Amino acid sequence: AQKVTQAQTEISVVEKEDVTLDCVYETRDTTYYLFWYKQPPSGELVFLIRRNSFDEQNEISGRYSWNFQKSTSSFNFTITASQVVDSAVYFCALSEAHNSGGSNYKLTFGKGTLLTVNP
Amino acid sequence: DGGITQSPKYLFRKEGQNVTLSCEQNLNHDAMYWYRQDPGQGLRLIYYSQIVNDFQKGDIAEGYSVSREKKESFPLTVTSAQKNPTAFYLCASSMYRSNEKLFFGSGTQLSVL
Numbered sequence: 001a002q003k004v005t006q007a008q009t010e011i012s013v014v015e016k017e018d019v020t021l022d023c024v025y026e027t028r029d030t031t032y033y034l035f036w037y038k039q040p041p042s043g044e045l046v047f048l049i050r051r052n053s054f055d056e057q058n059e060i061s062g063r064y065s066w067n068f069q070k071s072t073s074s075f076n077f078t079i080t081a082s083q084v085v086d087s088a089v090y091f092c093a094l095s096e097a098h099n100s101g102g103s104n105y106k107l108t109f110g111k112g113t114l115l116t117v118n119p
Numbered sequence: 120d121g122g123i124t125q126s127p128k129y130l131f132r133k134e135g136q137n138v139t140l141s142c143e144q145n146l147n148h149d150a151m152y153w154y155r156q157d158p159g160q161g162l163r164l165i166y167y168s169q170i171v172n173d174f175q176k177g178d179i180a181e182g183y184s185v186s187r188e189k190k191e192s193f194p195l196t197v198t199s200a201q202k203n204p205t206a207f208y209l210c211a212s213s214m215y216r217s218n219e220k221l222f223f224g225s226g227t228q229l230s231v232l
Contacts, residue, residue, distance in 0.1 A: 009159070033218045035220075035221075037221075037223075042225060043207065043209075043225050043226040044209075044224065044225040044226065045162075045209065045211075045221070046223075047220045047221065050219075050220055091161065091162065095217050095218040097218075105216045105217045105218040107164070107217040107218075107221075109154075109161045109162040109163075110161055111159060111160060111161040112159075112161055
């Protein structure tokens with residue numbers, strides 16, 4: 001059964017610090033997709049990134065970077081020079097095929113990490 | 120602007136009452152989803168629909184019902200059989216399947232009076 005673990009329930013940092021949010025996943029499939037979503041206080045989840053299991057290249061987008069390591073089943077998210085606007089709950093999620101034909105996928109979310117960036 | 124609209128933002132339910140949460144999208148997406156979020160518990164899938172007039176149970180469907188009569192609309196009814204309905208409910212959509220990027224609404228907070 002697929003599972004996503006975000007061991008850090010809450011993290012608090014001071015502005016301009018770098019912070020890494022951990023995500024560890026479990027899956028039996030060789031084809032799967034990993035996601036990060038941000039949930040600010042307004043409540044709406046915002047998509048940040050999607051990675052498929054065949055693409056282990058790390059990605060950088062501005063102050064955000066993602067480190068995907070299949071060997072350790074991890075997909076960690078780093079915010080460089082954090083800002084107050086980064087304060088939110090961050091969710092890691094895993095999608096794997098629910099049937100052999102690959103037309104139906106099951107998406108599982110981790111429990112989220114609450115990041116607070118203090119000025 | 121394309122997006123997902125959920126209403127109302129806050130909803131109160133009396134004991135024994137059914138309530139319906141609205142979700143409308145103008146993204147022309149085939150797939151729509153309902154998630155329940157409890158504090159510290161992440162998101163759990165209630166129901167999803169990949170095409171009009173068809174929907175599937177998620178992990179916690181008991182006490183809930185849905186319909187998908189139009190592509191744009193996926194209302195969720197919280198029935199009196201749901202004994203612990205207090206939660207934040209999120210509607211989402213994607214082009215076809217859940218291995219794609221999901222677009223979310225701003226949620227409905229349901230509380231019991």
